[in-house]
Amino acid sequence: MSTVLSLQAEPRPTQGSREARRSRRAGRIPANVYGHGEGNAALLLDAHELELALAKPGNIFELKIGGKSENALIKEVQYDTFGQHVLHVDFARIDLSEEIEVEVNLELRGTPAGVTQGGNILVHHNTIWVRCIASAVPSVLEVDVSSIEIGHALHAGEIPLPAGIKLDTHKMEAETQIIGVLAPRAAEPEPGEGDEEPVEGVAEGEKAPEGDKPEGEDKGGA
Amino acid sequence: MKNMPKRFKHRKVQKGSLRGLATRGHTVAFGDFGLQSLEPGWLSARCLEAGRVAATRAAPGARVTIRIFPHKPITSIPAETRMGKGKGEPEYWAAVVKPGTVIFEVGGVTAEQAKVALNRVAHKLPVSTRMVARRTR
Numbered sequence: 001m002s003t004v005l006s007l008q009a010e011p012r013p014t015q016g017s018r019e020a021r022r023s024r025r026a027g028r029i030p031a032n033v034y035g036h037g038e039g040n041a042a043l044l045l046d047a048h049e050l051e052l053a054l055a056k057p058g059n060i061f062e063l064k065i066g067g068k069s070e071n072a073l074i075k076e077v078q079y080d081t082f083g084q085h086v087l088h089v090d091f092a093r094i095d096l097s098e099e100i101e102v103e104v105n106l107e108l109r110g111t112p113a114g115v116t117q118g119g120n121i122l123v124h125h126n127t128i129w130v131r132c133i134a135s136a137v138p139s140v141l142e143v144d145v146s147s148i149e150i151g152h153a154l155h156a157g158e159i160p161l162p163a164g165i166k167l168d169t170h171k172m173e174a175e176t177q178i179i180g181v182l183a184p185r186a187a188e189p190e191p192g193e194g195d196e197e198p199v200e201g202v203a204e205g206e207k208a209p210e211g212d213k214p215e216g217e218d219k220g221g222a
Numbered sequence: 223m224k225n226m227p228k229r230f231k232h233r234k235v236q237k238g239s240l241r242g243l244a245t246r247g248h249t250v251a252f253g254d255f256g257l258q259s260l261e262p263g264w265l266s267a268r269c270l271e272a273g274r275v276a277a278t279r280a281a282p283g284a285r286v287t288i289r290i291f292p293h294k295p296i297t298s299i300p301a302e303t304r305m306g307k308g309k310g311e312p313e314y315w316a317a318v319v320k321p322g323t324v325i326f327e328v329g330g331v332t333a334e335q336a337k338v339a340l341n342r343v344a345h346k347l348p349v350s351t352r353m354v355a356r357r358t359r
Contacts, residue, residue: 081243081322082258083357105358120283120330123254126356184283 003139004071004096005053006062009033012042020088029086033063033072036093041065050086057139059102063091071096073134096135101168103127104138106159106178110146114181119150122180128156129171136164145179153180225267225292226315234297234309244322250356252287253329255336261349264316265325267292273326273343281339287327290317319349 012023012030020030028044043065053061059074072091080087094100105127115121128141143159156167157174167174240262250256270288277286292315299310319325326343328336337353344351 079357081245081248083249083354120285122285122330126358 003056003058004060004062004135005056005058006064007045007049007053009043009045009063009065011065012044015042024085024087029089031089031091033065033070033091033093036095038093045089047086050089054086057105059104059137059139060094060096060134061091071134073100073102073137094134096133098134099131100134100137101129101131101171102137103129103171105140107140107142108179109142109144112145112148112179112181114148114150114152117150118184119181120184121145122182124177124180125156125172128159128178129168130161130165131168132165136162138162138165143178148179148181150181150183153177225271227291227293230295233295233312235295238294238318240318240320242320244320247289247324248322250324250327250354251289253285253327254331254356255328255333255340256289256324256354256356257326257340257343257347257351258354259319259323259325259347259349259351260321262320263349264294264296265290265292265319265347265349266296267315267317269346269348270317270325272346276342276346277326277328277339280342281328281331281335284331284335284339285329286339287329289324289327290319292317294318324354325351 009031014023023030023044024047027047029047029050031043031045032040033043034040043063054077061072061074062069063072071094073094075090075092077089078087079085106125108123112119112121130138130141141159141161143154145154148154154177155174156172156176156178159167159178161167244259248258270290270292274286274288277284294316295312296314296316297310298313325347326340328339331339333355340351340353
């Protein structure tokens with residue numbers, strides 16, 4: 001069961017990128033909340049409080065805006081280039097009693113049998129899409145992968161889900177592979193000095209004729 | 223596999239700009255851990271191949287992904303040549319990297335193995351880098 005995290009927010013009176021930058025410098029992160037038949041609302045969140053809240057598992061937040069509070073699902077978190085600072089957060093209003101579609105993180109438990117036999121684990125998806133009432137959204141889903149043999153895979157439909165939670169087949173088909181175990185690859189021949197030299201030589205040799213051809217063709221075509 | 227484009231429109235291109243930060247390709251997308259550039263630079267096809275070999279040797283069985291490709295032909299003029307007489311001949315191919323670009327990714331290994339592998343890769347590259355993990359939210 002997901003815990004509802006509380007966040008203090010205040011309406012954002014100003015808009016635009018310059019104002020957003022000023023807000024970030026002052027330790028306030030711009031955010032938006034939308035949906036449920038109501039208009040969009042531009043908000044400001046405390047950067048430190050938001051950082052602490054995002055570090056906890058859970059997708060549902062109780063936004064306290066002025067005197068009133070509303071429940072919202074986190075939709076998108078934008079980070080800077082180095083992924084260190086939050087730039088903006090999108091929230092979608094929800095009713096805790098309604099059914100919603102949400103992406104939940106998977107936590108793998110155990111070592112696949114195939115891996116102990118020398119196979120390689122291949123994680124295709126770290127999350128799955130589920131449908132459930134908002135108050136029952138799990139923070140994380142634990143998946144036991146210890147029984148996966150070499151050449152076998154765990155599909156989205158095979159993940160045991162708690163009561164009341166089902167796979168969202170519109171977003172993720174039941175046949176979608178989540179985790180697979182591949183047979184061990186044959187050892188790669190170690191490329192020595194001799195291997196790299198011919199590659200460079202071929203590349204250099206082919207550069208001029210390949211490059212000349214398209215240019216010549218272009219001129220001829222025009 | 224040759225680490226250069228299969229076909230190209232122009233043999234020689236201008237130097238271009240390395241200003242600014244990466245606006246795409248700055249998150250770990252395919253593996254579990256990545257090597258993120260902290261500086262701008264040109265990464266030659268040769269150093270990318272050296273990095274790939276280093277990573278696969280350091281972490282056998284890991285899925286190694288190279289997130290960048292050397293699209294840019296770099297020319298040079300021979301030594302002891304007088305200036306002028308036109309642009310030099312293509313010497314090698316390079317990938318343009320801006321701060322924040324994830325250059326290599328590894329998957330299917332533990333964090334410790336990934337750290338060793340990416341550290342070996344980092345020693346082959348002409349830019350300073352850091353290891354980053356896949357973001358869960």
